[in-house]
Amino acid sequence: MFSSCRNLLQSSLRARGTPKSFSTLRSSTIPTATTSRSRQIQQRFYSSSEPPPSQAANDRTLVGIFTPKAAALFVATGVGLYFYFRSEKQRLLEQRQKEREVSMVGRARVGGPFTLSTHLNKPFSELNLVGKWNLVYFGFTNCPDICPAELDKMGVVIDALEKKHGRVFQPLFVSVDPARDTPQQVVQYLQDFHPRLTGLIGDYASTKAVCKAYRVYFSTPPNADPKGDYLVDHSIFVYLMDPEGEFVEAFGQAVKAEEIVERVGKEIKDWEGRVGMNL
Amino acid sequence: MGWFSSSKPEHPAAASRQGRTKCWESRDAYFACLDSIGVVKAGEEGKACSTQAVQYKENCAKSWIEYFNQRRVIADRQKDRLASASTYSAGASNRTIS
Structure with missing residues (x-):
C-alpha cells in the first residue's frame, strides 16, 4: 500500500x-x-x-x-489529519486523566485499616471489603428507631440493585456500643434485617479507631452503666465502599432508598466500564 | 438468673422487630392522646391518657421513652418555627405585591 x-x-x-x-x-x-x-x-x-x-x-x-496540486493536497490532508488525530487523542487522554484526578480529589479520605470481628466471631478487617460493594452502617442494637429504619432502607437498596447486578453487595453493621452489643445480642438483632447483613464488633479502642477512620462520631453518656439502659449518640450515614475497599459516597438519613439505588447503580455501571468486568 | 432478679430484662424491646413495633405503636397511641388534649410535653397531661401511658411504659425502655418525649418537644418547636417562617415569608410576599 x-x-x-x-x-x-x-x-x-x-x-x-x-x-x-x-x-x-x-x-x-x-x-x-x-x-x-x-x-x-x-x-x-x-x-x-x-x-x-x-x-x-x-x-x-x-x-x-x-496532478501535482492533488498530490500536494493529498499529502497535506494526510499529514494534517495525522497531526489532528494525534493531538485529538492526546487531548482526550489528558481530559480523561483530569477527570480521574477530579474524582480522586473529590473523594473524601474515609476508611482505612481496622480490625473487628463479625457477630460469628470471625476476624474482619478492611481487606474483607475487597471484592464486593459494601454498604456500611454504624449503629447499636438498642437504637430506638433510626438504626432499624436505616438498615431496612439498606435492605431495600440491596434487593433492588441485586435484581439487576447479582450478588454484588456485602452489607455491614458496625456497632458503636461495645459495652452492650455482644455477639449474641447482635446475632439476635440481625435476624430482622437483610439475611447477608454482617455485624461487626470490637472492644472500645477498636470501635473508636474504626469510627475515627470513617469519620463517625459516637458518644456514650458519661457514667452510663455498661449493662444499663442508655442510648448512644452517633452520626447517621450509610457508607458506600467500592470493590477495592475505597470510599465512594455517604448517604445521610434524608436520602431516600430510590435515590441511593440510582446513585449506587450508576457507580456500579461506571466501575464495570472502568474495570472491564462484572463482580 | 437468681431468685432476686426481676423477670423483666433491662431493654426488652431493642433486639427484635416485634418488640420495637409494639413500643412504637404504644408510643403513637400515647402521643395521639396527648395531641387530643393539646399537650406537647409528656408528663404534663395530669390524669388524662393514663391507660396509654401505662402501655407506653410497659412496652418501651426508659431510654427510648426519654428520647421519644424529647423529640416530640423538639419537633413541635420546629413546627412552630417553620409556621412562623412561612407566615413571615407570606407577609413579605404580600408586601411586595401591594
Whole structure:
C-alpha cells in the first residue's frame, strides 16, 4: 500500500517539471498510447520496482487524476489529519486523566485499616471489603428507631440493585456500643434485617479507631452503666465502599432508598466500564 | 438468673422487630392522646391518657421513652418555627405585591 503510494507520488512529482496546467497535461497524455507509455517508463525510471506493463494503463488513469496540486493536497490532508488525530487523542487522554484526578480529589479520605470481628466471631478487617460493594452502617442494637429504619432502607437498596447486578453487595453493621452489643445480642438483632447483613464488633479502642477512620462520631453518656439502659449518640450515614475497599459516597438519613439505588447503580455501571468486568 | 432478679430484662424491646413495633405503636397511641388534649410535653397531661401511658411504659425502655418525649418537644418547636417562617415569608410576599 505504502510503496504503491510512493510510486504514484514519485511519478506525479516528476510531472511537476512540465509547466503545463492540469487540462493541457491531461490532453497531452491521453491522445497517443505510445507516448504515454514511454512517458510511463520514463517516469518509473527512479522507482525501485518496475511495474509490469499490464499495469501501465491502470497507472495512466491514476496519474491522470493525480496532478501535482492533488498530490500536494493529498499529502497535506494526510499529514494534517495525522497531526489532528494525534493531538485529538492526546487531548482526550489528558481530559480523561483530569477527570480521574477530579474524582480522586473529590473523594473524601474515609476508611482505612481496622480490625473487628463479625457477630460469628470471625476476624474482619478492611481487606474483607475487597471484592464486593459494601454498604456500611454504624449503629447499636438498642437504637430506638433510626438504626432499624436505616438498615431496612439498606435492605431495600440491596434487593433492588441485586435484581439487576447479582450478588454484588456485602452489607455491614458496625456497632458503636461495645459495652452492650455482644455477639449474641447482635446475632439476635440481625435476624430482622437483610439475611447477608454482617455485624461487626470490637472492644472500645477498636470501635473508636474504626469510627475515627470513617469519620463517625459516637458518644456514650458519661457514667452510663455498661449493662444499663442508655442510648448512644452517633452520626447517621450509610457508607458506600467500592470493590477495592475505597470510599465512594455517604448517604445521610434524608436520602431516600430510590435515590441511593440510582446513585449506587450508576457507580456500579461506571466501575464495570472502568474495570472491564462484572463482580 | 437468681431468685432476686426481676423477670423483666433491662431493654426488652431493642433486639427484635416485634418488640420495637409494639413500643412504637404504644408510643403513637400515647402521643395521639396527648395531641387530643393539646399537650406537647409528656408528663404534663395530669390524669388524662393514663391507660396509654401505662402501655407506653410497659412496652418501651426508659431510654427510648426519654428520647421519644424529647423529640416530640423538639419537633413541635420546629413546627412552630417553620409556621412562623412561612407566615413571615407570606407577609413579605404580600408586601411586595401591594
